[in-house]
Amino acid sequence: MTNQVIALGVIFLFVVGATVVGMVPGIKKKMTLEEWAVGGRSFGRLLNWFILAGEIYTAFAFLGGSGWAYARGGPTFYILGYCSIAYVVGYYVLPAMAPIGRRHGLLTQPDLVEHLYASRGLGILTACVGVAFLLPYLQLQLTGLGLIIETCSYGIITRVPAMLMAFTMVAAFVYLSGLKGVAATAVIKDIVMILAVAFFGIYLPIHFFGSVGGMFQALDAAKPGFLTVPGGTKNLDASWMMSTLVLTSLGFYMWPHLTGNSFSAKSPDVLRHNAVYLPLYQICMLFPMLVGFTALLVIVPALKTPDMAFMSLVRQVLPGWALGLVGGAGALACMIPAADLLLTTSMLFTRNIVCRALGKDLAAQSATFARVVVLALTTMALLLAIFLPNMLVNLLLTGYSGVTQFFPMIVLGLFWKSSTKIASFSGLIVGEFLVFYLMLHKLDPLAIGGLHFNAGFVALVVNMAVFLVVSMATRTPASMERKTRAIEGPGPSPAASTTLGAR
Amino acid sequence: MKLAKVVLTIFPFFWTIGMVPFANRVWPMVLGLPFLAFWLVCSIPVSLGCIWGLYQIDLKHDRDAR
Numbered sequence: 001m002t003n004q005v006i007a008l009g010v011i012f013l014f015v016v017g018a019t020v021v022g023m024v025p026g027i028k029k030k031m032t033l034e035e036w037a038v039g040g041r042s043f044g045r046l047l048n049w050f051i052l053a054g055e056i057y058t059a060f061a062f063l064g065g066s067g068w069a070y071a072r073g074g075p076t077f078y079i080l081g082y083c084s085i086a087y088v089v090g091y092y093v094l095p096a097m098a099p100i101g102r103r104h105g106l107l108t109q110p111d112l113v114e115h116l117y118a119s120r121g122l123g124i125l126t127a128c129v130g131v132a133f134l135l136p137y138l139q140l141q142l143t144g145l146g147l148i149i150e151t152c153s154y155g156i157i158t159r160v161p162a163m164l165m166a167f168t169m170v171a172a173f174v175y176l177s178g179l180k181g182v183a184a185t186a187v188i189k190d191i192v193m194i195l196a197v198a199f200f201g202i203y204l205p206i207h208f209f210g211s212v213g214g215m216f217q218a219l220d221a222a223k224p225g226f227l228t229v230p231g232g233t234k235n236l237d238a239s240w241m242m243s244t245l246v247l248t249s250l251g252f253y254m255w256p257h258l259t260g261n262s263f264s265a266k267s268p269d270v271l272r273h274n275a276v277y278l279p280l281y282q283i284c285m286l287f288p289m290l291v292g293f294t295a296l297l298v299i300v301p302a303l304k305t306p307d308m309a310f311m312s313l314v315r316q317v318l319p320g321w322a323l324g325l326v327g328g329a330g331a332l333a334c335m336i337p338a339a340d341l342l343l344t345t346s347m348l349f350t351r352n353i354v355c356r357a358l359g360k361d362l363a364a365q366s367a368t369f370a371r372v373v374v375l376a377l378t379t380m381a382l383l384l385a386i387f388l389p390n391m392l393v394n395l396l397l398t399g400y401s402g403v404t405q406f407f408p409m410i411v412l413g414l415f416w417k418s419s420t421k422i423a424s425f426s427g428l429i430v431g432e433f434l435v436f437y438l439m440l441h442k443l444d445p446l447a448i449g450g451l452h453f454n455a456g457f458v459a460l461v462v463n464m465a466v467f468l469v470v471s472m473a474t475r476t477p478a479s480m481e482r483k484t485r486a487i488e489g490p491g492p493s494p495a496a497s498t499t500l501g502a503r
Numbered sequence: 504m505k506l507a508k509v510v511l512t513i514f515p516f517f518w519t520i521g522m523v524p525f526a527n528r529v530w531p532m533v534l535g536l537p538f539l540a541f542w543l544v545c546s547i548p549v550s551l552g553c554i555w556g557l558y559q560i561d562l563k564h565d566r567d568a569r
Contacts, residue, residue: 088516088553214535228529242523
C-alpha cells in the first residue's frame with residue numbers, strides 16, 4: 001500500500017467513526033428543542049469539561065498555533081496564557097448565567113441579553129452580530145479541513161470534495177443529535193488530539209535536535225530575539241501581548257456557542273468545579289508551537305503558507321500512517337467545533353432573528369425549523385469556502401475583537417443592577433464600529449505613544465466607558481428594580497414562558 | 504475571606520499579564536523552554552491553584568450557609 005492510501009484510510013476511519021458516534025444519541029430517541037440545543041441541561045462534570053475544553057482546540061490552535069510560531073516566534077506565546085485567565089473570568093460568569101438560563105428557559109446568548117434588558121431589539125442585534133462573527137469562524141473550520149485532507153492525500157483528493165464529504169457528515173449528526181452528538185464526539189476528538197499533538201510536539205524536536213531544549217537553543221543561535229516579543233514581527237511587542245491577553249481572556253466566554261454550552265450544565269457547581277481543571281487543557285497549546293519552531297529550522301525552502309508547517313514537517317519526516325494520524329486528529333479538530341458552531345448559528349438565526357423579528361412564537365415548529373436551517377447554513381458556508389475563500393477573512397480577523405464587545409453588556413448586566421438597555425445599545429454599537437474602523441484602516445495594533453495596543457482592546461475600553469457613563473445617566477429606580485428581578489427573580493409565570501418558547 | 508477571594512482572582516492576571524514586560528527574555532531556559540514561554544506555561548498551574556482556592560472558599564461558604 002502506498003503512503004497516500006494509508007494516510008487517507010486512517011483519516012477516513014476517524015471521520016466516519018466520529019460521525020457514527022455523533023449520530024447515536026439522536027437515533028436512540030426523539031428530541032425536543034431543549035434537548036437538541038442544550039442537551040436537556042443534563043450534562044455532568046465530565047461531559048461538560050470535554051465540551052467546554054474541546055472548544056478551544058479548533059483548526060486555529062492546531063494549524064494556526066504552529067503557523068504563528070513558524071512565522072512570528074515570540075508573540076505566539078500569548079496563546080499559552082489566555083485561556084487559563086479566561087477560566088478565572090469563567091469561574092464567575094458561567095455559574096451566574098446558567099441558573100438564570102434554567103429558571104427562564106433560555107437557550108442562547110441573545111435569549112440571555114433579551115431577558116436581562118427586557119428588550120427584543122437588543123436581542124435581535126446581539127444575534128445578528130453573533131451570526132456575523134460565527135459564520136466566518138465556521139468557514140475557517142471548513143477551509144482548514146480542506147487543507148488538511150489535501151496535504152495528507154498528497155494532492156489526490158482536492159479541497160472541494162474533501163470539504164463536501166466531511167461537512168455532509170457534520171451536518172448529518174448535528175441535525176440528528178444536536179449538542180449531545182457534539183459532546184459525544186468531542187470526547188473522542190480531545191483524546192485523539194491530545195495524544196497526537198503531544199507525541200509529535202515532543203518527538204519532532206527530539207528527532208532533529210536531541211531534545212526540546214536543544215531545538216530552542218539552535219533556534220536562538222540562528223535567530224537571536226525570535227523567541228521573545230516582538231520576535232519575527234515589528235509591532236507585536238509587550239504592550240500588544242498584554243492588551244491581547246486582556247481582550248482574549250475577557251472575550252473568551254463571549255462567544256455565543258460557549259453561552260449555549262454553559263446552559264447545558266446540570267448545575268452551577270459543575271461549571272465552578274470545571275473551571276478549576278480547565279486550565280490543564282491549555283498545555284496542549286504548547287505542542288503545535290514546538291512543531292512550528294522545529295519546522296522553521298528544518299524545512300527548506302521556506303513555506304509559502306505558514307499554517308501548513310505542522311502537516312508539511314510530518315509529511316517530510318514520517319510515513320503515511322503517522323500523517324494519517326495527524327490528519328485524522330486535525331480533521332476532527334475542524335469538524336467538532338464546526339458542529340458546535342453550526343448548532344449555535346442555526347439557533348441564533350431561527351430563534352433569535354427570524355422568530356423574534358416576525359414577533360411570532362414558533363416554539364412548536366422551531367425544533368424542525370432550526371434543524372432545517374442547519375442544512376441551509378452548511379450549504380452556505382460550503383459555498384463561501386469554495387467560491388470566496390478570502391472574502392470573509394477581514395470579518396474573521398475581527399472575530400475575537402468583535403464578540404468581546406458583548407462583555408460590558410453581558411457581564412456587567414449580570415452583576416451590576418444599574419446597567420441599562422440604552423447603555424447596552426450605545427456601548428455595543430460604538431465598540432463594533434471602532435473594531436471595524438480600526439481593522440479596515442489597518443490600525444491593528446494601534447500605536448499610542450510608542451506602545452502598541454490590540455485594536456479590539458482599544459474598542460473594549462471605549463465601549464466600557466460609554467456603557468458605564470450611559471448607564472449612570474439613564475438608570476431609574478424602576479429600571480434597577482426590574483433588573484434585580486431579571487437576575488434574582490423566580491421563573492416566569494406559565495403564560496410568559498410560552499412566549500420564550502422553551503418547553 | 505473576601506480579601507482572600509480578591510487576591511486569588513487578581514493574582515493569575517498579575518502573573519500572566521502584569522509580568523509580561525519582565526518575563527520577556529530567552530534566558531535562562533527552564534525545562535528546555537525559552538523563559539517567556541516557561542513563564543506563560545506557569546500561568547496554568549497558577550490559575551489552577553487560584554481557581555481551586557476560590558472553589559474551596561465557595562464550597563465552605565455554601566456549607567456554612569446550609
